[in-house]
Amino acid sequence: MTQLLHSDPTQAPSPLFTTTLSLPGCDADAWVVVDSTVNGLAMGGTRMTATVDPAELAGLARAMTHKLALADLPIGGAKAGIRPRGTIGDRDALMRTFGQVARPLMQGGVYLGCDQGTTQADRDTFFAAAGYNIASVPGATRLDVEWSQFYRTMSDITGFGVATAALATLDAQGVRTSQRVVLQGFGAVGRAAALHLVAAGHQVVAVADVLGTIEDPAGLPVQQLIECTGTDGTVDRGKLPSSVRIHDGDRAWLKVGADLLVLAANADAIDESAVSSVRTGIVVEGGNMSISKPARRMLREAGHIVLPDVVVNVGGAALTGTIITGIAPSGLTTPQLSAWLRDWIASKIKKNCALIQELSASGSPDPVAELLTDRNIAL
Ligand SMILES: NC(=O)c1ccc[n+]([C@@H]2O[C@H](COP(=O)([O-])OP(=O)(O)OC[C@H]3O[C@@H](n4cnc5c(N)ncnc54)[C@H](O)[C@@H]3O)[C@@H](O)[C@H]2O)c1
Secondary structure: OOOEEEOOOOOOOOOOEEEEEOOOOOOEEEEEEEOEEEOOEEEEEEEEOOOOOHHHHHHHHHHHHHHHHHOOOOOEEEEEEEEEOOOOOOHHHHHHHHHHHHHHHHHOOEEEEEOOOOOHHHHHHHHHHHOOOHHHOHHHHOOOOOHHHHHHHOOOHHHHHHHHHHHHHHHHOOOOOOOEEEEEOOOHHHHHHHHHHHHOOOEEEEEEEOOEEEEOOOOOOHHHHHHOEOOOOOEOHHHOOOOOEEEEOOOHHHHOOOOEEEEOOOOOOEOHHHHHHOOOOEEEEOOOOOEOHHHHHHHHHOOOEEEOHHHHOOHHHHHHHHHHOOOOOOOOOHHHHHHHHHHHHHHHHHHHHHHHHHHHHOOOOOHHHHHHHHOOOOO
């Protein structure tokens, strides 16, 4: 029987378990936090920062429970953390040791992917050390796909989901004209969302990276911009067309006239102090916790439509979740499976965006909390 196992929703939130890992020979602390399981399965990313601790991981693992449950995925939420005590010496050795130590958890149903501070190469290293291969998990062995081709074609999936949320909401609002879009963050998520929004006929009038904001009220050449952007999401100012304007300074993107704002960068990009500067009708929270909780409420009260992170940026997690849990159907070629998964993920995001809209319109002070409470999920 499918059953979500998590802490008592009537009690203060606490994970199902927190495991402290010793990493022999490595100068680092590490933990795996499992907030909930379904049929013994849980999943989440591996964060490596100088400050990560079990309390932060517990919040992130709980957010994974929320995200996966709202997408109707039968798998619980988890998160791993690695906190180097100084500079990382031998990174490969650190990842190998992490994989060796976390092996019983990974082999036992706790999927650990990448997160802030860890790369796909790190994940490959700790998967190999743990003897973990997603293609060998029961849900995946039925699939006849070429895995590297599959992952290449799906590398835009989180940005695709973020764009899907925006497009579905515009559609529900009866908007049929090209909209001016500002993207705060031009990394993996921002770039993919930009391409999907432009493909749907909208115009990106500004993008922001960690250095500032690049604007063209007539529409930025997104493909050209991507070609002068590094893998870390920083745009090379020296390669920009002369038509663009460059604004330095934090939050210059808030001053750009637009209809749709997509946040795909840091936490608290919009906090209470920034709410009155938001000019777009719709704000899409593509990045995790891009809007502070009080700011979300203030934006809704001021009449903005807010599409929350837990609903819109589930794409990457949902992709892995559908495979691990066996939702992804067998008998399809790689392109057919990719198309099926895009449709499945888009349908969940659209459904949740519509529910959020309905609850907001009926005056709910916290639509996400209401959706979770309806499903008996601890907040
Ligand atoms: N990559 C995914 O699949 C995924 C999945 C779920 C959630 N997220 C979340 O989405 C957000 C973006 O992820 P990503 O993978 O695209 O990251 P990334 O590291 O590839 O890119 C981050 C972008 O944000 C910019 N940025 C950072 N600080 C900024 C600031 N203060 N102002 C303006 N721009 C700033 C960077 O310059 C870069 O362009 C993060 O919050 C991440 O946790 C990502």
